[in-house]
Amino acid sequence: MTTEQFSVDGDTALVTGASSGIGRAIAERFAADGADVVICSREQENVDPVAEGIEESGGSALAVECDVRDRESVEALVEATVAEFDGLDTLVNNAGASFMANFEGISENGWKTIVDINLHGTYHCTQAAGEVMREGDGGTIINFASVAGQEGAPFMSHYAAAKAGVANLTSTLAYEWADDGVRVNCIAPGFVATPGVASQMGVTADEIDREEVDRKIGTSEEIADVAQFLASPAASYLTGETITARGVPDIMESPE
Template sequence: MSGRFGIEGTAIVTGASSGIGRAIAERFAEAGASVVVCSREQGNVDPVAEGIRDAGGEALAVECDVTDREAVEALIESCVEEFGTVDCLVNNAGASFMAGFDDISENGWRTIVDINLTGTYNCTQAAGEQLKEGGGTVINLASVAGQRGSPYMSHYGAAKAGIINLTTTLSAEWADDDVRVNCIAPGFVATPGVESQMGVSAENIDREEVDRRIGLSEEIADIAQFLASPASSYIVGETITAGGIPRVEDGEV
């Protein structure tokens, strides 16, 4: 894909075995990028890379636990060995579970913060040198839970709030290196995980319907493509919320 929405170079997408991560990886490949897809289990991410290659794109699948710094550094090395550069990093890997604050164990809290926030730190810092060489982009995935909180998701919301702040802070630090850092905060998206919890299938969602509170992975991929492309060259340090129409409750939006 040419033009202002095309994506050149190589993109790494973490948590790319399904849902939003997979949609972003496939979209980036369609837009012209070579894509490195990773997840914690090789068998889950191999089909994603195979599908991209079958469609005429370039892709490499790598097993990587983003909480393991050595594994993350190996991911960056594999990307450079295969494609020569790292031009875009999409920090999508994440996890969550619902629990009241009083019921969250130390291990549960640490696990969610490690995967979501520390994983973003690990990948971004490890890829920093490569991203700065040619001027790259970082796209972090947060959540509306990180913007305004969400009952029974305090651990997840706190981690995602950290990602939003990291985005703002790092965008200022890395601007002189021509690296743009931005963030997407999705609301409910009809991923396989959400479908299993809420029973809402992506097949039942009409993109043309404005009045809705659940979106599609492809709609988040649209935003990611924009943020990775030259079309968003004047957007730095921003968090774009994709949560559908706000609801008016008790006179407030």
């Protein structure tokens, strides 16, 4: 049985928010499979070590400082990608942020900041990268929503609303850009043992057994598996979908 259909070897992938956690895992996974990766973060010093690690492992990576909220910065990121690797095959819109507060306690600035990073940032990157793909041979776009965007999340209304917008944008763009050869899909993770979540929940990725089915927290590498699938030819019949990666579903047991 061949597994070549799951390969991203030879592709160029741009991953936002790749200094740690899920974004870093995706960049490292794609590079290990033979893709040229461009990784960005708001601070160059945070993303340089990731690129250096990929290069030391035999991969190909370019680190770029970019604030996804700023259109000129995003356009420069895409231009650098094309200049370095002569094209762009996959965009992973992973950059995101949040903080916890009840709805009435969220200032207008706080609301705008979270929506700007999670939703408006996806808009900027998708428009800029999508132009390259649509004028070329097509490509794949992988957005990041969240279970919070599907079901809501107490004390994270700004984040949940933005992620719901990302999921809706995914299905809309999948329809609009199908004729241009661009597939647009989305991943909605539940709890993942990133450094931030691990510090809050007290569970590290090292404590998670991938063979255990009965769990509600996953690893960044498991999300990277889904991202590689969506970027690969194996997902050629998928567009406009949001894949929920959350472990065991919440189902109410019937009273006896």
